[in-house]
Amino acid sequence: MPEISPSRFMIQAGWDDVPHLTEKTKKDLLNSTPPFLRDARSKGIPSLGAGAIYPIQLEEVSVKPFAIPRHWKKGYALDVGWNRTAALWGAQNPNDGVIYCYAEHYRGQAEPVIHATAIKARGAWIKGAIDPASRGRSQKDGEQLFEAYENQGLNLVPALNGVESGLYVCWEGLSLGRIKIFTTLQNFAAEYRLYRRDEHGKIIKKHDHLMDTFRYLIVNWDQIAAVQAPERYGDMGSGISDTTAGY
Structure with missing residues (x-):
């Protein structure tokens, strides 16, 4: 899946973009369409219905970005590889325990130093959970990726990677409102809407890098989540702890 950026766009079209359909026709079509296909047909948003791993409309768990207080715990998860490296950041409201996924990194065909620089820009102090398979994978000249990223100054732990149990924890969090996603x-x-199983119930391992980081982030939250320490006693800064995102 190509990275969505200011220079790359994904165009979606549905009934709402067809000028010759009347409002009554659109309403009739919508009423005759199963709920899990309505966004796909009316707005052009991909939907996978019963095959979706998270059968929850993304709009139901999405929230507009807001300034994250500095006293909230933060953490991130990392899935590494040459074709695609992805990272996902989360922050937890201490009052109700809700975790907000607030930032992402999504880039392919770059050296560890490039990815590490982008990750540290969002807070070098934040601890991350990395794909445990990175300890035995090579990106260049047999170098282990886990060590390569540690050498770039990232504070990492190998993620617990029980797939089915992890998917259940994530699904439960989304269903109960304990996990929210910034719009x-x-x-x-894009990955969430395509994340699915095949006809045999197996997870389709394609375009799922951020979905893997999502699972690592939630399952390993207690091991990585921490509050940023003040630079000096009594100094809580400007309140902006991620200058890249602006909050």
């Missing part, structure tokens, strides 16, 4: 995460949204 600005366009690459996350």
Whole structure:
């Protein structure tokens, strides 16, 4: 899946973009369409119905970005590889325990130093959970990716990677309102809508890098989540702890 960026766009079209359909016709069509296909047909938003791993409309768990208080815990998860490296950041409201996925990194065919620089720009102090398979994978000249990213100054732990149990934890969090997604995460949204199983119930391992980081983030939250320490006693800064995102 190509990265969605200011120079790359994904065009969606549905009934709402067809000028010759009347409002009554659109309403009739919508009423005769199963709920899980309505966004796909009316707005052109991909939907996978019963095959979706998370059968929850993204709009139901999405929120507009807001300034994240500095005293909230933060953490991130990382899935590495040459064709695509992805990272996902989360922050937790201490009052109700809700975790907000607020930022993403999504880029392919770049060296670890490039990815690490982008990750540290969102807070070098934040601890991350990395795909445990990175300890045995090579990106260049046999170098282990886990060590390569640690050498770039990232604070990482190998993620627990029980797939089915992790998917259940994520699904439960979304269903109960314990996990929310910022509407600005366009690459996350694109993968979420395509994340599915085949006719045999197996997960389709394609365009799922951020979905893997999502699972690592939620399952390993207690191991990575922490509050940013003040630079000096009594200094809580400007309130902006991620200068890249602006909040």
